[in-house]
Amino acid sequence: MRIRREGFTHVTDGTAATPKIVGTSVPKLDGYALAAGAPLYADDIAERDFPGRLHGRILTSPIAHGVIESIDVARAEALPGVHLVLTCKNTPRMFYTTAGQGWPEPSPYDNQMFGDRVRFVGDRVAAVFAETRQIAEDALKLVDVKYQELPAVLAAADAMVDGAPVIHPENPKGAYDASRNIAAHVDVVVGDVDKALAASEVTISRRFETQYAQHVPMETHTAFSYVDPYGKVVIVSSTQVPWHVRRIVSRLIGVPMSRMRVIKPRIGGGYGTKQEVLIEDLVAYAALLTGRPCEIRLTRKEEFCSARTRHPMRIDVSIGSDRAGHFTALKMYVLSNTGAYGSHGLTVMSNTGSKTLPLYNKAKDVRFYGDAVYTNLPVAGAYRGYGATQGYAALETAIDDLAATLNMDPLELRKKNVIAVGEGSPIFEALGEGRQGVAQTIKSCTLPILMERGAAAIGWNEKRGKRIRSGHKVRGVGMSTHMQGSGIPLIDMASASIKLNEDGTYFLTMGATDIGTGSDTILAQLAAEVLGVSTDRFSVLSSDTDLTPFDVGAYASSTTFVSGGAVLKAAKSVRNQIFQVAATILGEELDEALVHAEPKVEGDDTSPDPILSFYRMEDGFVVSERSGKRVSVSDVGYRSFYETNQKQIAATESFVSPYSPPPFAANFAEIEVDELTGKIQVLHYVTAVDCGISINPDLVRGQILGAVANGIGFALTEEYKFSARGAMVNSSLFDYKILSRRDMPPVEVIVVDSYETNGPLGAKSVAEIGINGPIPAIGNAFFDATGIRLHQTPYSPERVLAALRGGAD
Amino acid sequence: MTTTLTVNGTMCTVEIDPGDILLDVLRREGTLEVRGDCHTGDCGVCTVLLDGRPVASCLMFAAKAAGHAITTVRGVGTEAHPHPLQEAFVHNGAVQCGYCIPGAILAAKALLDENPDPDDQAIRLGMDSNYCRCTGYEQQIEAVKAAAAAMREDVHQ
Amino acid sequence: MGKIAEYYYASSCRDAVERARALDSAAAYVGGGVELVLRRNPGVTTLIDLGRCGLSEIRETDEGIDIGALATLTEMSHSVPLQHYAHGSVAHWAGRVASNNLRDMITVGGAVARNQPWNDMVPHLLALDAQVHVLDDEERTVPLREFLRSKRGSALVMGILLPKANADAFGYLWRFTRTEQDIPLLHVSACLHIDTGVIGQASIVVGGRPGHAEECPQLSSQLTGHPVDHAAFAPVIESAGRLVDVGDDLRASGAYRRDLLRAALTGLEEFAAEVMR
C-alpha cells in the first residue's frame, strides 16, 4: 500500500553510521491488535475475566471547602447489592501524595485516602462497591454527609493574602508554607538580575495567564484489583507509573511489595494524568476487604472534576537586551495554582523555568522564582509539557514584543540568543526538578536549521507584516522556539532484560510504560539494531511489576532516552555473551574482559565498542571480523542451552544518566482572524523538531502531531469554567471543547535529526515538546495580524473580540 | 425482554431491559471492541455501524437496534485478516493509544462505502464524531486516503 | 427516563398515537432516541418505536417536499430534492451540524418535537415556512410555528412539508460554534426571495441561544421590498441588537451574542450580494 506522507519531511544528515532498524518506521508491534479492537484495556480485561466483580463509585464533595461534621453510611450499606462503603472512618489515615514521582517524593504529603475535610468540588468523600454500577450509584445518594462549609479560596491571586482561609491547616510534610497556602516555592538567582535589567538598554516586562485545562484521555482512569491464589493483591490499572503505584499503594494500605503486583495493560491515553494514583488505592483496598475483584472507572464528569488538570499560571517575565538584540537579563516569576492538593506543584513550577530559560543562555543575569499555591479548585498535576508549556506562553510572546520594540524580525532576534552546541546555561545546574539541577552542555542541536526550514515552509519572509486582508478577515504569521528535556538527570532510572531463545529469537522485558507512544516498538528496535535482527525476532513484555524490571514510568520525556539506554545496555550485554559462545564454536580467541566490560551508551567517546573489531551481528548470525566465518545465533542458543557450558544467555541492565539532552523545536503558525466574531482560524502550522536520531520516524511524527493538536486546543478553546462557588460547570465534552478532525489545520512536520552521543544510538526525546508551540506561535501571529497582544489563554473568540475592540483581554 | 441482535453477521438472542443502551448490552455480551466513556454522544469511541451507517452506540436503545445489522470493527477486519483501512492505519503511525481506533475505522469504512475517493475535507467531515487525543488526525487522514486508493485499485483488478 | 418497563414497536402511526394517549405522559416516541437517552425523563416508562410506521421517506409532492419524521440528518443531506430546494441549504447543513454518527441518528421529527434552544433544524425550517404533518385526534398539517406554540404530548409528528413557494428562494444558515463539533452559540437562518435585484420577501429567524428559535419580523420587514445593497442591510444590522433578545449563559455573554448577531447579518448581506453575482 502506498501512503503519501504529505506534510512530513525527515532530514538526516547522513553522517551517522547507517543503522538498519533504527530510523525505520516499523509498524507498532501491537498495532493490528489495537486496530482490530482486541480487548486490551483495563475495563475490557475486567469485563472478560471478572464478570462477577464489584463496581465502585466515588462520592465527591459538592462544596469547595468544608469540614465533614458527620457521615452516615448505614442506609447505603443496607442497600441490597452493596458490599462496602469506604469513608474516613474505616480507611488508613496516612498522609501521602498522589503524584507518581521518584523518591524522595517532591510533592507534599497533603492527601489522605479519605479525610474529614473537603477542599474542592470533586474531592473524595466516600466510595461504594456494589454488584452493579447502578447500585453503587444509587447507594451514593444514600450516604448522608453533613458539611460545615468554610470560606474558600477560588483564585490563585487570593491564596497568599493575609487572612485567606488556610486550606491545609494540618501543615503537610513537604509543603513550603501551609499557613499561607504556599505548597511550593522556588527562587533561583544567577547574578543580579534587577541590576542587569536596570542597566539594559531595552527592557520589557509582560504578564501572561494560562487557564485550567485537561488532558482528556479518551479512556478515563480505570483500574481493577483482585487477590490472586497466593494472597497477592493484583492491580490492573490504566497507569503511566506502575512502580510508583505499587510503592504508594503498598505504603498506604500496608501490604508489602511482595504481595502486590501492578500490571499496566494497554491504556487509552495518558498525557500525564495517569502519572497519578487516583483510584488504585481504592480498588486494592476494597479487593482486600471484600475478597472480590473490584473495579473503578471514572465517568467523564469525574475525570474533569476529580482527576488532574494543567496548573494554571500567571507569569511575569522581564527581558533585558541591548539595542542590537542581545539578551542581558531574564527574570521570571510564576504564580502557579496547584488546586486543593500540591501534586507536582513544585516540579511543574520548576520546569516552567528550567525548560525555558536555558534556551536563551546568553543572558548572564537570571532569576527564576515562584509560588505554587493551594486553592479550593480542581487539583493540577503532570500534563505533557509539564510547566514548560506555560513558561513558553509567557516567554515567547514577551520575546515577540521585544522584537517589535527593537524593530527586529522575531526570528532574527531568536537566532542571536538561542543556545548552541558546546554551550551550557547556569540554570541547568541551579534548577532541577524541585532540587538542584545537573550541569549540562549541549551536544546536539539543529535549531538553526529548524528555524530556517520552518520559516521557508510557512513563507515567513513573504507573509510577515503584510496583514493580508479579505473582507473582515486578516492574516498574520508568528513563530516561537523551544527546548524540553530527556528524562530527569540522575533521578530517572530504567531497566530492561533480554534473554535469548535457542531459535535465535529474543524476549525483551522492560519496565518502560508504553502508553500508546509506541515505546514497546521503538525499544525493541534499539535492541534489534544491536543484535542485528529485525523486530519480528522479538517478543516484548512491559510494565508488570512482577515480571519486568523496574522503570520510573512514562513521564518527563524519559522513555526513549532513559529506558532506551537500559535496553541498549542489555542488548549489548547479551550480544557480548553471544560473541563469547560464538568464539568458542568458531575456535577463536576472545578476551574475557571485552565480554564482561560494562555495556554503555556511547557518551563522549564515540568510538565503537572494542568487541566489535572481533565480531559483528548480522541477520541472525555472528560474523567474525578476523576470519569472515559465521555462526548462527540459533546455533549459539542451542549450544548454550543444551550442550556445553550451559547457561541462559540473558542480561538485565539499568540506566541512569547525568544528562538530559534537550530536543529543540521551532514552530510557525499562519492564522486568519475574523474581526466580526473574534474567531482565530489556524490556516497552516509548521513545526520543525530535533529529537536526535528518529528511531521510528512515523512514531516521531505522531508524537509531534498529537502534541501540537492538544496545544492548539489549549491555545484556542479548552477551558474550565467555574461557578461562583468553585464548581466546574462545563464538565463534559459537550461543553469543554477539544478539537475535532474538522478543526485541525494541516500541520506540517519537519524533523531534522541530530546525533546525541549521550542518547541510545543518537536519540533524544520527542513526546512533550510539540505542545509548547501553539500558544506563542498563534499569539505572535495574532500580533502580526493586528498589532494587538493577547495575554491570556485560551484565545477564545469572545476574548479576542474584546481585545480587538481595545478592551482588556 | 428478549431480543435478537445481529452482530457482524451473527444473530444472537439476548435478554435486555427495554431501556438498555446498545453499548452496554454489547459489552455485557462480550463485544469488547466496542468501548465508550462519555455516554453523551460526544466522543465517537463507541461508534458501530447500523445497517452500514455509523451511530453512537452509547446513545442508542438496544431495542431500537434489533432487526438491524450491527457491525463492529471486528466485522471489518481482524489481526489475522486486516481491512486495508487497518493496514493503512498501522503502517502510517495512525494508531497510538488505540482506544478511539475501532470507532474511527468504522466511520472511515462507512465513508468509503459511500465515497470511494474522498478528499481531505470529506474525510474530516465523515469522521468528525471520532475524537482522537493522541494523533492530531493527520496520519489517520492520510491512511484513509491510502486505503481508499488501494481499494479502488483492487476493484479495478 | 426512569426504569423503562416497555419498548413498544408501533405498527402504524395510528397505533403509536393510541398507545401514547393511553399512557399519557408515561410514554415517549422514539425518533433517533438521542435526546431520550441523554436527558432521561423519570416519568417516562414506555418507549414507542416509530421505526415500523413508514416515516423515513423524503419525496417531492405537488405541495413541496415531504420529509418523513424519521428521516435522519444524513438522509436529508443525501436527498436530491432537498439538494435543490432553496438552493440546497437544508441538505447542506443537515450534513454538517452535530457530528457524523449523530447525523445518522438525529431525526427531523425528533428535532422538531424536542426543539432545544440550540437546535439548528428548527430555526432553519421556520425560516423556510415549513409545515408539520401531525397526527393527534386527526391528521392535519399545521405551520411549524403553530405546532411549536401549541404542541401536545401525544401529538405525533409524521413529517415536515417544505412548501413549494420557497423552492427557488435562497436559504441562508449561519451558526457560530466554538469548534466545528459543537452546538451553536448563535444561529441565524433566513429565507430570501430575490427578484431582479430586489428582495421580494425575507424571513429571518434567530436561534441557538437560551430560549427557543424565534422569527424576527421586525428585522425581516426592514428588508422586504429593498434592493440588495448595503443601504438595505445597514439598518437591519444596526438595529438587530436592540430588537432581538439574545440571552446570556455560560457559553457566551449577551454582549458577545449581539456581536455575533451583527456578524450573522453582515454574513447575510454578503450572501445576498454573492447570490446577485
Ligand SMILES: Cc1cc2nc3c(=O)[nH]c(=O)nc-3n(C[C@H](O)[C@H](O)[C@H](O)COP(=O)(O)OP(=O)(O)OC[C@H]3O[C@@H](n4cnc5c(N)ncnc54)[C@H](O)[C@@H]3O)c2cc1C
Ligand atoms: C452531542 C450532541 C450534539 C448535538 N449537536 C447538534 C447541533 O449542532 N445542531 C442540532 O441541530 N442538533 C444537535 N444535536 C441535537 C439533536 O438535534 C437533538 O438531540 C434531537 O432532538 C435528537 O433527535 P432524535 O430523533 O434523536 O430525538 P429523540 O430523542 O428520539 O426525541 C426527542 C424528543 O422528541 C420526541 N419525538 C421524537 N420523534 C417524535 C415524533 N415523530 N413525533 C413526536 N415526538 C417525537 C421524543 O419523544 C422526545 O421527547 C446534538 C445532540 C447531541 C447529543
